[in-house]
Amino acid sequence: MTPFRKVLIANRGEIAVRILRALRELGIRGAVAYSDADRESLAVLAADEAYRIGPAPSRDSYLRAEALVDLALEIGADAIHPGYGFLSERAEFSRLCRERGVVFIGPSPEAIAALGDKVEARRRMIAARVPVVPGSPGTLPDLEAARAFAERIGYPVILKASAGGGGKGMRVARRDAELAEGYRLARAEAGASFGDDAVFLEKYVERPRHIEIQILGDHHGKVVALGERECSLQRRHQKVVEEAPSTVVTPALRRRMGEAAVAAARAVGYTNAGTCEFLLDAVGSFYFLEMNTRLQVEHPVTEMVTGLDLVIAQLEIAQGEALGPEFDDVELRGHAIEVRLYAEDPFRGFAPSPGKIQRLRLPQGPGVRNDSGVFGGSEISIHYDPMIGKLIVWGRDRDESLRRLGRAISELRIVGIRTNVPLFQALLADPEFRAARFDIHWLDRKLESGELRAAGSDETPKIALIAAAIAHYARSQRQAGGLPQGAAHRGRWRSAARQDALRRGGGT
Amino acid sequence: MQLVSRVDGKTERLSVERRQGKYVVEIGGVSHEVDTRALGPWVLSLLVEGESHEAAVVRLRDGVYSVDWRGRSFVVELVDPLTHLAEVSRGDAGKPGKRIVKAYMPGRVVEVRVAAGDRVEAGQPLVVLEAMKMQNEIQAESSGVVARVFVAAGEAVEGGDPLVEID
Numbered sequence: 261m262t263p264f265r266k267v268l269i270a271n272r273g274e275i276a277v278r279i280l281r282a283l284r285e286l287g288i289r290g291a292v293a294y295s296d297a298d299r300e301s302l303a304v305l306a307a308d309e310a311y312r313i314g315p316a317p318s319r320d321s322y323l324r325a326e327a328l329v330d331l332a333l334e335i336g337a338d339a340i341h342p343g344y345g346f347l348s349e350r351a352e353f354s355r356l357c358r359e360r361g362v363v364f365i366g367p368s369p370e371a372i373a374a375l376g377d378k379v380e381a382r383r384r385m386i387a388a389r390v391p392v393v394p395g396s397p398g399t400l401p402d403l404e405a406a407r408a409f410a411e412r413i414g415y416p417v418i419l420k421a422s423a424g425g426g427g428k429g430m431r432v433a434r435r436d437a438e439l440a441e442g443y444r445l446a447r448a449e450a451g452a453s454f455g456d457d458a459v460f461l462e463k464y465v466e467r468p469r470h471i472e473i474q475i476l477g478d479h480h481g482k483v484v485a486l487g488e489r490e491c492s493l494q495r496r497h498q499k500v501v502e503e504a505p506s507t508v509v510t511p512a513l514r515r516r517m518g519e520a521a522v523a524a525a526r527a528v529g530y531t532n533a534g535t536c537e538f539l540l541d542a543v544g545s546f547y548f549l550e551m552n553t554r555l556q557v558e559h560p561v562t563e564m565v566t567g568l569d570l571v572i573a574q575l576e577i578a579q580g581e582a583l584g585p586e587f588d589d590v591e592l593r594g595h596a597i598e599v600r601l602y603a604e605d606p607f608r609g610f611a612p613s614p615g616k617i618q619r620l621r622l623p624q625g626p627g628v629r630n631d632s633g634v635f636g637g638s639e640i641s642i643h644y645d646p647m648i649g650k651l652i653v654w655g656r657d658r659d660e661s662l663r664r665l666g667r668a669i670s671e672l673r674i675v676g677i678r679t680n681v682p683l684f685q686a687l688l689a690d691p692e693f694r695a696a697r698f699d700i701h702w703l704d705r706k707l708e709s710g711e712l713r714a715a716g717s718d719e720t721p722k723i724a725l726i727a728a729a730i731a732h733y734a735r736s737q738r739q740a741g742g743l744p745q746g747a748a749h750r751g752r753w754r755s756a757a758r759q760d761a762l763r764r765g766g767g768t
Numbered sequence: 769m770q771l772v773s774r775v776d777g778k779t780e781r782l783s784v785e786r787r788q789g790k791y792v793v794e795i796g797g798v799s800h801e802v803d804t805r806a807l808g809p810w811v812l813s814l815l816v817e818g819e820s821h822e823a824a825v826v827r828l829r830d831g832v833y834s835v836d837w838r839g840r841s842f843v844v845e846l847v848d849p850l851t852h853l854a855e856v857s858r859g860d861a862g863k864p865g866k867r868i869v870k871a872y873m874p875g876r877v878v879e880v881r882v883a884a885g886d887r888v889e890a891g892q893p894l895v896v897l898e899a900m901k902m903q904n905e906i907q908a909e910s911s912g913v914v915a916r917v918f919v920a921a922g923e924a925v926e927g928g929d930p931l932v933e934i935d
Binding site for chain 2: 736
């Protein structure tokens with residue numbers, strides 16, 4: 261076991277900054293590879309060393325596996341941390357690192373490959389007795405086969421096109437009477453959409469929650485589970501708010517899910533940090549969805565309730581250290597909530613709102629943590645995911661952390677771009693969210709019905725008029741003798757105007 | 769100074785004056801005394817009868833301001849009352865008329881959901897644009913009839929390029 265002296269981060273944004281923090285605490289030099297779009301980023305400022313890897317588009321920079329490994333060797337880095345996204349879950353990148361003699365801070369290429377292939381992963385999980393959504397082993401030859409299988413696993417069931425995707429050729433049957441019609445329609449739709457009318461059948465998990473278990477595995481055969489994260493609040497399959505622990509997971513269920521996650525990891529010889537995602541139904545049955553073979557965006561909520569530093573754990577594992585007794589039977593203390601701050605406008609269909617952050621003031625005070633990759637003056641680039649950062653709060657219980665979240669959001673100031681902050685304000689005012697009564701479809705339903713959108717969005721507050729009027733008056737006083745008032749007011753506002761003004765750096 | 773504010777077609781009469789170092793803003797007949805400090809080029813600290821407010825005000829163009837307050841953004845248009853009256857009598861104040869929906873950023877057109885002659889409602893998706901690795905619906909900001917579609921699926925667009933004209 262040799263401690264690392266230098267680690268190259270093959271990533272950008274807030275996660276690069278997060279990894280640099282862990283490296284600094286361990287006294288390891290942190291190097292970042294940056295694209296042309298990120299030369300002026302917080303990650304470059306925070307790094308000990310920074311090297312250009314290519315132009316802005318990801319494929320020419322953060323996805324250049326060979327170039328990144330070359331860079332690591334050239335600068336004498338012992339290891340590469342891939343962060344999340346980009347190359348983090350590519351088996352061939354893990355393999356390339358191994359072949360070239362650089363430690364990949366993550367699982368082996370074999371484990372990533374096994375878990376990345378849905379069919380293979382399902383086969384291995386069944387063999388390891390990890391519960392998966394029950395389904396027909398292959399396509400169904402006829403309606404009778406479908407009926408026999410549905411009766412065995414119990415209704416409701418869902419019929420899916422074998423060649424499918426995107427919701428086409430999918431039909432839910434809640435009882436026997438609906439099966440024949442569903443079978444006929446699913447086949448017809450599958451045939452029309454994919455030119456292949458083969459369908460299979462699965463148990464339909466109704467209004468499930470997304471619960472995931474954080475695991476760590478070292479190179480000495482130890483695998484531990486570190487409790488769950490509640491990630492049911494999703495907009496179009498994108499997580500928006502994450503919590504730990506979940507209000508519906510009892511200690512007994514936590515133990516069972518933890519054991520299943522550890523079994524899943526062992527089934528593929530998993531090492532380093534990973535996350536086992538499950539669907540949890542209303543009666544406490546859970547089903548394996550997939551294993552994410554990397555550090556998750558939402559890892560801070562687990563850190564807040566366990567007191568552990570998962571990035572430091574990743575580095576120690578990669579250096580060959582054994583997981584110590586502090587990782588055994590970890591107790592969860594208090595409650596943590598993370599919200600993902602995005603440069604997108606919830607009042608305009610969540611359209612990205614790139615541009616320059618003119619001013620930024622992040623919340624502080626008790627129980628507040630900011631993991632962000634920006635500063636006042638940063639540009640939110642069009643080239644990457646529009647995440648600004650993550651705001652995480654901790655409280656002794658969920659009520660306290662909700663109060664802190666509300667308070668922290670009231671302190672947050674991001675000027676110059678639109679953000680999804682109004683979504684969180686609307687959520688905090690929603691009784692179902694406050695009572696943690698939701699499932700993975702809840703947020704989409706709420707947004708579609710307009711219930712959340714409506715929260716406070718209609719009336720223009722008096723203060724906005726006062727502020728604009730004062731700014732206008734002060735400007736006209738400064739410009740006395742300039743253009744007569746009202747001479748150039750015939751244009752109409754369009755969203756583009758704001759973007760244009762911001763790009764030109766227009767000021768008050 | 770007498771002003772008319774226009775926000776999303778709603779109008780309000782305002783007056784602003786400076787009196788003994790403070791601003792006095794009258795809205796709908798109610799007068800507010802406001803102690804104001806500019807904190808840098810963007811941010812105003814406002815004490816409105818003792819209530820502390822922080823607002824970021826960005827001038828978009830003459831008479832049009834974006835105001836950020838408590839995490840939300842508002843676009844406030846201010847005109848003098850005579851201009852407003854003239855526009856009202858011509859019938860085009862606060863009414864959109866012909867508007868061109870533009871791409872807000874560079875990207876690729878994935879899908880065009882409307883054709884010339886279609887009647888659209890505010891909020892209805894017009895075009896699906898892929899940018900920043902995400903697909904986004906460009907929605908109509910107001911109802912009307914599609915006069916022209918400038919793009920087709922598969923085309924690359926630059927920020928500011930016209931997509932659809934709504935009459």
